[in-house]
Amino acid sequence: MTVSFDEIPEKSGFCAIDCIHSTPILHHRALILEPLLALRFNGVDSPQGIKRKAPHNVGFIGPNGIRRIDRSGAQQGGVASRKEVAQQSSRRLHSIDQPQHHIMVVADMTGGRLSAQDKDILGLAHQLAAKKAATAVMLVVFGEHKETTFAESGVDRLLHIEGDAFEGFSPDLRLAWLAAIEREMQPDYWIFPDSGLGGGDLGRRLAVELEVHAATGLWQVNLNEEGFSCTCRASAATQDLTRALPRVILALAECAEPISDTLHEAQEVKLMREPLDQLPRIQDLGAVAVDPASVSLAEAEFILSGGNGIRDWDAFHETARILGATEGASRVAVDDGFMPRDRQVGATGTWVTARVYMAVGISGAIQHLQGIQSCDKVICINTDAGCDMVKRADLALIGDSTEILAAVRRKVSELKQEKRHVA
Amino acid sequence: MSLNQPIRVAVLLSVGQHPVTARPRRADQDARALELALQLGNVEITPLHVGLMNEQNEAALRSYLGMGIRQIRLIEPKAISLQESPDILFSLEQGVRDSGANIVLCGSRAETGESSGLVPYLLAKKLGWPIVSGLVSIEKIEQGSATLLQALPRGQRRKLKVSLPAVLTVDPAAATARQSAFGPAQRGSIKTHSPSTSPNLSDADLQKSSASDSVLWQFQPAKKRPKRLKIIKATSARDRFKAAAAKADASGGKVLQGVSADDAANEIIKLLLEEGVLNLDSRL
Known part of the structure; x- marks a missing residue:
């Protein structure tokens, strides 16, 4: 096989290979085929103006002479990367310019990143937000974080509250901030992950502060036209309680699907009026070494x-x-x-x-x-x-x-x- | 709190429910709270229960007595029908105030009813005391403050100092309650108290409780939660087939072959430090 590659115009890698193996006869045949090759893979307008593809001319001939079709895109060099780019930007951009209403999500941020449960409750927040126009989902993050995928997880607005005090157990201070947010934004809903010491504790504190009978252990919401209701685990998880959806929600993991096909703004906002410092009644003395x-x-x-x-x-x-x-x-x-x-x-x-x-x-x-x-x-x-x-x-x-x-x-x-x- | 005033602990006890037979029993977490109080030693314990006295409740309450306490103070509220009604909270608050306790210990949630775990928070708000949840043990009680050990996920512990008086709820990780002995359970007494002052509820409170939608709540046996399916967003048939049929593929991990032991160790330590699981401060 002595066809020189120079004479075959580089349309794509495997065009050349295909041509060598399937037409090993003439040197100049490649030159004749060249315009056809160019058309074959991009499709061609027929005389009737319809786009046509030659279905038999796909794939390439493998080393042992058998035709191979690889749809993974791995064999096609440049084509694959273009496909990837297309996939990445396929997420629809979801932006809200002037939010009229807010849904607050207070994430646990275990290890400084959104946990799986945090992502689920962001999904739940978007289910609720979709029921009312111009509603933005705002995430409240206390202290340092390492998260980079807020936009992919469904955060429209991000309220990042910094401070060294948030490294430890500081429920009073956090509650003061949440109360300040409540005063300023008047959110439609407050959503917490119902997890041991994070959202479970803080959410109950806020519910008592706001005098709302919170829904705890929520695992399903039913958003009908007649009214929103929810299903919660009750009686130490042996019963299901169906009730109207309150303003403060403590949701279990997998209560909703996480956001997967939209891209959000994750725009940082600041609070106008910050709460006053107060003397903490609970003091964190740090972690204890455990065997x-x-x-x-x-x-x-x-x-x-x-x-x-x-x-x-x-x-x-x-x-x-x-x-x-x-x-x-x-x-x-x-x-x-x-x-x-x-x-x-x-x-x-x-x-x-x-x-x-x-x-x-x-x-x-x-x-x-x-x-x-x-x-x-x-x-x-x-x-x-x-x-x-x-x-x-x-x-x-x-x-x-x-x-x-x-x-x-x-x-x-x-x-x-x-x-x-x-x- | 003056120097010679003893530490008084009020333990809130509820009637639990066995998860399999659904019979009334001592609530597991409340029993742990009582165990915690009993282990403190040198404190005055006031076990408190708000509820009605009937045969089934008595058996459950007697099993608390069998843990080595002489008496349970029982407060019968007027209206028991509404969950967490202002009346129950009022009785609880009165009971705690009458006992003169500096510390209220209880489980984090009930085993019957809504079991929302809100009662300790509501009580703390009513009393105006701080609340700490997820307690494992009380290390030290000094004048005006207590040093506590709180359970964190993954078996970790945190030390806290809280100013007294305070409401403390125990974690399921706290020490299991001791067995209930039959003799002491029969000898102990359940003393019924009527609230020292009649519930002086304002009209607004009553209005709120009657207007609350809890009458419309529906309880059903818990349904099994649907298992989440893996959602495959594949554009081509090949991707869909691969996702359905493929065995756990190489997950894009790093494979190091033919490196020296030192380099391998460095890689491991690098990853452990990145993940933050290696604590270099600890001895050895």
């Missing part, structure tokens, strides 16, 4: 999990102690007697929710992978690069776990020493 071994596996934040690939279990326990991680194990490690049964991770053991899950010497049986479904970041140390755990992991290290763990122990101890010397 990670005493934390139950299901709610541990950081788990170091060991499996069949671990040779030195003493070193494993030492690593967990130095890293401050809760220990977990795969079924094999438990069956072999290296770890107790209550430390088993997976569908047959404990379903974990850790933010960081570090799997050492675990190849990733399907039951184990199910058990770590809701983990954010997975680190994996394994000798086999082809195992399922490596596919699941966000960071996979292929090598001997004993050596790598030893290096981790050494480096973390060094870092701690440095820190202590500086302090």
Whole structure:
């Protein structure tokens, strides 16, 4: 095959390939085909003025002479990137110039980012906002945050209240701010995530302050024309309570679909009149060090999990102690007697929710992978690069776990020493 | 609070409901609150219950007595029909004020009725006291303030200092209540108090309670919540097929092969620090 590529005008990468393999006869044939090639993939106006495509001339001929059609766009170079750009901007822009009404959403912002529940209640807020013209959804954020996707999550207006006091537990101060917002904006609804200490606490405080009988544990809203009603969990989640929708709402996770197809302004606003400082009656004395071994596996934040690939279990326990991680194990490690049964991770053991899950010497049986479904970041140390755990992991290290763990122990101890010397 | 005044703790007790048999029982969280109070030692405990006295309630209340208290003070309100009616709150406030308590301990929500968890907040507002929720233990009570341990998600704890008097609600993570013993439960007494002053409710309060829409509320056995489906927004048939059929693919993670142990360790530590799970301040 000696067709020179120079003579085929570069229309697209695989036009050239296609042409070489399917017409390996004549050198100049390529030149004759060239205008046709150009038309083939873009479609061509027929004499009747209808756009036509040649359906048989798609794909390319693979290395073994078989025609291949790849619709992923991976083979088409430049075309794929154009497609991606088109997809990104496909979100409809939702903008409100002069909002007449407001719906306030007070997010938990766990770890400085919108949690899944926060995104759900933003979706709920937009369901309510859609019922009234010129209604903007405003998000109230206390303290520092790391979130960059406010616009994608459905935030029309953003009220960011800064201050060092918001780092800790400061319900009185937060309530004072919310009361100030209430006075100034008179929002139609206040929506909180009904979660333990964040929105659950603050929302109840505000409801009592505003003398509203809040809907707690809300999981469904029915927005009929006759009137809005909602369904809440009652009697310690054994009953459903259907009632009219009040102004203050404390909603459970998955109460509504999060925003997925619109882009919002996330425009920052400021409050005209800030609340006065007051003497706090509750003082935050800071976090208390908790022994990670005493934390139950299901709610541990950081788990170091060991499996069949671990040779030195003493070193494993030492690593967990130095890293401050809760220990977990795969079924094999438990069956072999290296770890107790209550430390088993997976569908047959404990379903974990850790933010960081570090799997050492675990190849990733399907039951184990199910058990770590809701983990954010997975680190994996394994000798086999082809195992399922490596596919699941966000960071996979292929090598001997004993050596790598030893290096981790050494480096973390060094870092701690440095820190202590500086302090 | 003067120096020699003892610490008085009012524990609000409610009648709970067994999740399976639906029989009245001691409410789990209230029992934990009582346990917390009992473990304090050296305090005067006033167990309080607002509600009607009947056979079923008595059995439930007696199981609190079986935890080692001699008496429960029971206040019978006039109207019990409305949830969280001003009357119940009034009785609670009166009961707390009569007991002279500096600390009110209770569970975070009831096991029957609306169980909205609003009562402690309403009571705190009525009393004008601060409220702290999600309590695990009381570490220390000093003159005019208490040091508390609050439960955070993921098994973490936070230390707080609150000025007394205060309303405190316990977290489900607090220590489990001790068993109820039969003998003390039968020997203990439930003493009915009528409110020291009759509920002097203003007309506006009554109006609000009767006008409140809670009469229109409908209770049903809890429905199972629909499971959220994964929404696939694919433009081509290939994408849809892939989303439906594909096994967990490589999630775009970083795979490092053939690196030295030191480099690998550095990568791990970098990620742990980014996620903020590695605490370099702790000893060793």
